Amino acid sequence: MFHHFLYASLIPSYQxxxxxxxHFAWYGVEASRAWDFT
Structure with missing residues (x-):
């Protein structure tokens, strides 16, 4: 029961x-595109 509660509490943080x-990867791709264009 404790493990189930721990797992359920970990899911939102994982998502x-x-x-x-x-978002970090998307910003990295956008930054690299802007760097290539300059």
């Missing part, structure tokens, strides 16, 4: 981390 990493 927010995935979203953060996706």
């Amino acid at each position: 927010s981390l995935k979203i953060f990493l996706a």
